[in-house]
Amino acid sequence: MDISYILNHLGEDRENYFNAVSPPMMLSSNFAFANVATMREELTRELETPFYTRGYNPTVAILRKKIAALEGAEDALVFSSGSAAVAAAVMSVVKQGDHLVCVAKPYSWTNTLIGKYLAKYGVTSSFVDGGRSQAFEEALQPNTKLIYLESPNSLTFELQDIEAICALAKSKNITTIIDNSYNSPLNQSPIEMGVDLVVHSATKYLNGHSDVVAGVVAGSRQRIAAMMAEEYMTLGAIIGAHDAWLMIRGMRTLELRVNRSAESAQYLAQILEKHPAVKKVHYPFLETNHDYDLAKKQMKQGGGLLSIELNAENVEAVERFCNALKRFLLATSWGGHESLCFPLCALKASASFTNPLPWNLVRLYIGLEDKQVLEEDLKQALDKMQQA
Numbered sequence: 001m002d003i004s005y006i007l008n009h010l011g012e013d014r015e016n017y018f019n020a021v022s023p024p025m026m027l028s029s030n031f032a033f034a035n036v037a038t039m040r041e042e043l044t045r046e047l048e049t050p051f052y053t054r055g056y057n058p059t060v061a062i063l064r065k066k067i068a069a070l071e072g073a074e075d076a077l078v079f080s081s082g083s084a085a086v087a088a089a090v091m092s093v094v095k096q097g098d099h100l101v102c103v104a105k106p107y108s109w110t111n112t113l114i115g116k117y118l119a120k121y122g123v124t125s126s127f128v129d130g131g132r133s134q135a136f137e138e139a140l141q142p143n144t145k146l147i148y149l150e151s152p153n154s155l156t157f158e159l160q161d162i163e164a165i166c167a168l169a170k171s172k173n174i175t176t177i178i179d180n181s182y183n184s185p186l187n188q189s190p191i192e193m194g195v196d197l198v199v200h201s202a203t204k205y206l207n208g209h210s211d212v213v214a215g216v217v218a219g220s221r222q223r224i225a226a227m228m229a230e231e232y233m234t235l236g237a238i239i240g241a242h243d244a245w246l247m248i249r250g251m252r253t254l255e256l257r258v259n260r261s262a263e264s265a266q267y268l269a270q271i272l273e274k275h276p277a278v279k280k281v282h283y284p285f286l287e288t289n290h291d292y293d294l295a296k297k298q299m300k301q302g303g304g305l306l307s308i309e310l311n312a313e314n315v316e317a318v319e320r321f322c323n324a325l326k327r328f329l330l331a332t333s334w335g336g337h338e339s340l341c342f343p344l345c346a347l348k349a350s351a352s353f354t355n356p357l358p359w360n361l362v363r364l365y366i367g368l369e370d371k372q373v374l375e376e377d378l379k380q381a382l383d384k385m386q387q388a
Helices: 003-008 036-043 058-071 082-091 108-121 133-139 162-171 221-235 241-251 254-273 292-298 315-324 371-386
Strands: 075-079 099-103 124-128 144-150 175-179 197-201 215-219 278-282 305-310 340-343 361-365
Touching: 003 058, 003 254, 058 075, 058 215, 058 241, 075 082, 075 221, 082 108, 082 175, 082 197, 082 215, 082 221, 099 108, 108 124, 108 144, 124 133, 133 162, 144 162, 162 175, 215 221, 254 278, 254 305, 254 371, 305 315, 315 340, 315 361, 315 371
Parallel strands: 099 124, 099 144, 144 175, 175 197
Antiparallel strands: 075 215, 197 215, 278 305, 305 361, 340 361
16 A cells, blocks of 8 residues: 555544544444344454443544554554553563563653663563674573664664564564664564564654644554453553544654655755864764664664764853744644753753763654754854853
8 A cells, every 4th residue: 555545544534434534533432232132243353343432443443454564463452652652562471580681771661661760570581782793692591582673763763673673583483572662663564574563652653743642553463462351441541532543644744744844954954064063963964973884774764863972161152042943842742833941951950961862862853844944043043152
């Protein structure tokens, strides 16, 4: 199926809904049956038919079909947040006594889940340098059940060799999960490279309008059905029909938004790389990036996220830069229409800030504004940063 068909038509079955161009919002929490026999039968098919909205909702089902098709998966589930999706995916694989290997410096709440939360229940973990595929093999233990990837990973956007790591995992009967939020399904296809489960913070590109918090997991029918029966239904971190409808609306323009954001980010990354007030630019599709060849191999283009390390003397200089921006909102998250700025130093209030990542790191999300306007804004803010 072509992308346009998936985004605009797949799953919408307009002939069943008065030929409505926009799909219906099925707000009912409950569904009734003509007799006990029908009720009994439908209860056994809750993955694919309405019974109770905590399990299946017709509007959410449209969204599931679209996401699964975009990822080249057999099925998908939609959650109330990206963190909920990550947690359900990981917990569907590991149990007490198991071990997992995770790429170093993952998304903060993924790090908390794996490094702290699961440890309370007897699941051990190792965090490894994702740039060395050999590091994953070196970290394996007899009880390793999962390898968790995030390519590119958060904030500094290092890549992992997905095909090589998946080949290793399959040879050892180990499950693989990847967070594909940075790329969206349009710029990277992990399932084609051997990944078992793909997760997204759907708050980002998939929704794209900064008005929904959601997450998705895509994979084989068997894995999704097992997750539905356990983590999805038990923990109840579901998305509501209204939010699902908003996501369907947002995905109409997914291809346009992702391409515009990536094209502008590529342009600005090249500009910033040459600016004397910028020490380093983290962006996979810069030719100077050490992962550039791998990025070209497994990604279609760069995303809208990049990070810069500023030539700043102190935290106050970083703050001057951020506070001087006029077209970038100071905010977390990303993936919407608007350009955003997130300075790492905001996590701590003083120059005593300690973190494995540089204190002068600023993450920028490039939205849909004119790229020349954003360029001018960045340059004037960099000028102000350098003023004592």
